[in-house]
Amino acid sequence: MDISKELVGKVVCTVLSQLKDEERPKLEIIVNVSARHVHLSQEHLEILFGKNHTLTPIRELMQPGEFAAKETVMIIGPKGVIQNVRVLGPLRSKTQVEISKTDGYTLGIDAPVRESGNVQNTPGCVLVGPMGAIRLEQGVICALRHVHMPDDIAKKWNLRNNQFVKVATCGDRKVIFDKVLVRVSPKFVLEMHLDTDEANASGVKSGDKVYLIN
Known part of the structure; x- marks a missing residue:
């Protein structure tokens, strides 16, 4: 078989490029899978759980000051209900509901993929707690996959806040x-968040490691 010099050159370049990629330093990031959850405002907390109620932390999350609370709520959509949805603390200025696309099919809610906090023109739902219920006009999203990154690491890797990067997983899948959003703050610990649909499709579980493709 006559193999052209051009083809040989392309193969050699490809192999050398792969070898260089393997030799480059890699930023290793811990993944945590973010299941459906709710962030509440003070006003809505008191409607759902009673006046002067405070959240009861049961487990600290990786980001400083954030925690899973004992409190849970029911989410009601046009087509279905999901019970025992965990509330995360601390409280926020606006209530936000984070679900997966699969959850959206159950509820009948077409939630857009958004960065946390960006709830303008998003669908709403009904939240039910032990002491009351609220109807949200907006606030239901599928969280955009993202990496929390402290300032020093962002500077070392020449990354900036709200930049998009690529991240590679390991394993059989x-x-x-x-389009992984980088969120930079001196308060952050290095961590990537995926939702349950993304994690299941890629075979990733909480505690696994992924790598930044810079």
């Missing part, structure tokens, strides 16, 4: 996630 290795995938590359595109």
Whole structure:
């Protein structure tokens, strides 16, 4: 078989490029899978759980000051209900409900993929607690996959807040996630968040490691 010099050159370049990629330093990031949850405002907390109620932390999360609370609520959509949805603390200025696309099918809610906190023009739902219920006009989203990154690491890797990067997983179902939002703050610990749909599709579980493709 006559193999052209051009083809040989392309193969050599490809192999050398792969070897260089393997030699480059890699930023290793811990993943935590973010299941459906709710962030509440003070006003809505008191409607759902009673006046002057405070959240009861049961487990600290990786980001400083954040925790899973004992409190849970029911989410009601046009087509279905999901019970025992965990409330996360601390309280926020606006109530926000984070679900997966699969949860959306159950509820009958077409939640857009948004960065946390960006709830403008999003669908709403009904939340029910032990002491009352509220109807949200907006606030239901599928959280955009993202990496929490402290300032020093962002500077070292020449990354900035709200930049998009690619992240590679490991294992039998290795995938590359595109459009991963980088959120930079001196308060953050290095951590990536995926929702349950993304984690299941890629075979990733909480505590696994992924790598930044810079």
